[in-house]
Amino acid sequence: MQKIRLMVFGALAVAAAGWLAAAPVLAAETASAKSAIGPVIKTYKGDKCVEPTEEMRRNHMKKILHQRDETMHKGIRTRKYSLKNCIDCHADPKTNSVLGENGFCESCHEYAAVSIDCFTCHSSSPEKNGQPPKAASTDPAGLMEKTISSAVMGTTNGNQP
Amino acid sequence: MSLSRREFIGIGGGAIAGITLAPGLRLVELARARSPEEAATQMQRWGLLIDIGRCQDCDVCVTACRTENGWYGHNRPATDPQWIRKVTLKDNQTGYVESLPVLCQHCEEPPCVDVCPTGASFKRADGIVLVDKHICIGCRYCMMACPYKARSFVHEDTINQKSYAPRGKGTVESCTLCVHRVDAGKIPACVEACTKDGNQAMVFGDLKDPNSGINKHLAAGPSTPLRPDLNLNTGVRYRGV
Numbered sequence: 473m474q475k476i477r478l479m480v481f482g483a484l485a486v487a488a489a490g491w492l493a494a495a496p497v498l499a500a501e502t503a504s505a506k507s508a509i510g511p512v513i514k515t516y517k518g519d520k521c522v523e524p525t526e527e528m529r530r531n532h533m534k535k536i537l538h539q540r541d542e543t544m545h546k547g548i549r550t551r552k553y554s555l556k557n558c559i560d561c562h563a564d565p566k567t568n569s570v571l572g573e574n575g576f577c578e579s580c581h582e583y584a585a586v587s588i589d590c591f592t593c594h595s596s597s598p599e600k601n602g603q604p605p606k607a608a609s610t611d612p613a614g615l616m617e618k619t620i621s622s623a624v625m626g627t628t629n630g631n632q633p
Numbered sequence: 634m635s636l637s638r639r640e641f642i643g644i645g646g647g648a649i650a651g652i653t654l655a656p657g658l659r660l661v662e663l664a665r666a667r668s669p670e671e672a673a674t675q676m677q678r679w680g681l682l683i684d685i686g687r688c689q690d691c692d693v694c695v696t697a698c699r700t701e702n703g704w705y706g707h708n709r710p711a712t713d714p715q716w717i718r719k720v721t722l723k724d725n726q727t728g729y730v731e732s733l734p735v736l737c738q739h740c741e742e743p744p745c746v747d748v749c750p751t752g753a754s755f756k757r758a759d760g761i762v763l764v765d766k767h768i769c770i771g772c773r774y775c776m777m778a779c780p781y782k783a784r785s786f787v788h789e790d791t792i793n794q795k796s797y798a799p800r801g802k803g804t805v806e807s808c809t810l811c812v813h814r815v816d817a818g819k820i821p822a823c824v825e826a827c828t829k830d831g832n833q834a835m836v837f838g839d840l841k842d843p844n845s846g847i848n849k850h851l852a853a854g855p856s857t858p859l860r861p862d863l864n865l866n867t868g869v870r871y872r873g874v
């Protein structure tokens with residue numbers, strides 16, 4: 473029995489490894505072929521999110537929801553889990569937005585068929601507020617741009633370098 | 634009447650706590666603005682005194698509010714949003730005309746909160762009355778209940794919202810007393826603009842702080858809420874109506 477279990481586990485591990493190995497190929501394909509299936513996830517600023525990518529993929533909505541109530545009802549305005557912080561980092565410097573076909577929020581939500589209700593009220597652009605929009609003026613070489621395919625979603629740190 | 638020992642200790646303890654805690658906390662509150670992770674508390678109640686004698690025939694406050702909070706109209710006066718508006722009063726007997734800004738009066742007993750079926754209309758611990766647009770269903774009961782016509786319904790899709798003042802179609806909005814500025818230790822945009830313009834018709838401050846500027850102004854002369862008969866104990870008061 474023990475042996476069979478080990479074998480099954482081994483087979484799974486091999487399959488997973490194969491899948492991961494295939495990922496860069498898929499990513500390259502997505503980058504070249506625009507019509508490929510799956511969201512386009514790009515990040516532009518910083519080298520890591522406020523939480524590990526796995527955590528954010530699963531639970532970003534809970535964190536934003538919690539922060540929203542804290543801010544709205546109690547006036548707690550910490551930045552870490554604020555929608556503003558998401559937008560400031562993830563907005564595409566070209567469109568100045570997290571929406572649009574390749575927008576960080578929209579492309580994934582579109583793929584997952586989950587409608588986003590945030591941007592009927594909230595602006596999808598970073599606040600300028602005296603400071604120049606940081607991303608817009610950065611030279612393109614400095615941009616950290618990463619395109620991953622749906623195959624890698626939830627398996628690797630696609631958001632991080 | 635006889636008090637049990639437990640009740641007596643309870644009362645005494647409360648009184649002592651009141652004496653020792655309150656002054657300490659007040660010192661803190663005077664010394665600095667709240668830090669971002671601190672919640673608003675009942676230690677403060679924000680208020681506004683509007684001196685109509687100083688209020689000119691201008692709309693600097695309205696313009697400042699629009700710029701700060703990013704609301705705008707569509708040339709449809711019946712439905713355009715108005716967080717703050719200038720109202721002109723005329724004494725028909727004497728012909729005397731005066732003009733005053735009207736905004737959400739941040740009632741202590743807000744009728745808008747009483748009627749809201751969802752809990753979207755609420756009063757913050759520091760007395761600022763807000764609409765939680767995440768919860769608002771746009772029923773507009775609060776607009777009917779507000780005696781000051783302070784609230785607006787957003788009829789159109791919105792663009793160029795400020796990150797600190799989200800607004801969207803299908804929800805109700807009103808003056809937030811620039812809650813984002815207050816949380817950062819600043820005064821509301823209308824007050825700042827009116828002061829800069831030299832009119833100085835508005836004073837903003839903490840009604841619970843006996844040494845605040847607004848309380849000194851309130852103590853120095855007469856003032857009244859609008860519609861005092863309603864007994865709403867508004868945070869906004871007027872002088873010279």
Ligand code: SF4
Binds near residue numbers: 738739745784
């Ligand atoms: S003025 Fe109107 S909107 Fe403001 S708290 Fe009072 S009832 Fe509510």
Ligand code: SF4
Binds near residue numbers: 751771772774775
């Ligand atoms: S319009 Fe929104 S805030 Fe006003 S009463 Fe209805 S649910 Fe409450």
